[in-house]
Amino acid sequence: MKSGATLTIRNVPTHVVRNLKALAKRQGKSMEQEVRDLLEEHAGDRSSVLEQIETSWTKQARRPSAGEIDEWITTGRT
Numbered sequence: 001m002k003s004g005a006t007l008t009i010r011n012v013p014t015h016v017v018r019n020l021k022a023l024a025k026r027q028g029k030s031m032e033q034e035v036r037d038l039l040e041e042h043a044g045d046r047s048s049v050l051e052q053i054e055t056s057w058t059k060q061a062r063r064p065s066a067g068e069i070d071e072w073i074t075t076g077r078t
Contacts, residue, residue, distance in 0.1 A: 007039075 017031075024034035057063055064072075 020034060021031050024031040027034060029037070
């Protein structure tokens with residue numbers, strides 16, 4: 001495992017901790033490892049994904065408008 005920063009999170013609701021422990025147990029991991037994996041999955045490559053989006057936008061003839069994006073999001077949720 002790579003060495004990294006230490007993160008302390010206070011005031012986590014009890015039900016969240018309980019759910020994290022249950023999830024970790026189902027995955028055969030410690031709760032600490034489960035939290036690391038969740039953080040990596042949801043935040044680890046965010047800048048890389050944003051860079052890929054920006055790169056693809058530069059290849060398009062025009063950027064989509066905010067209204068178009070809102071419409072896509074709404075359509076995807078129905």
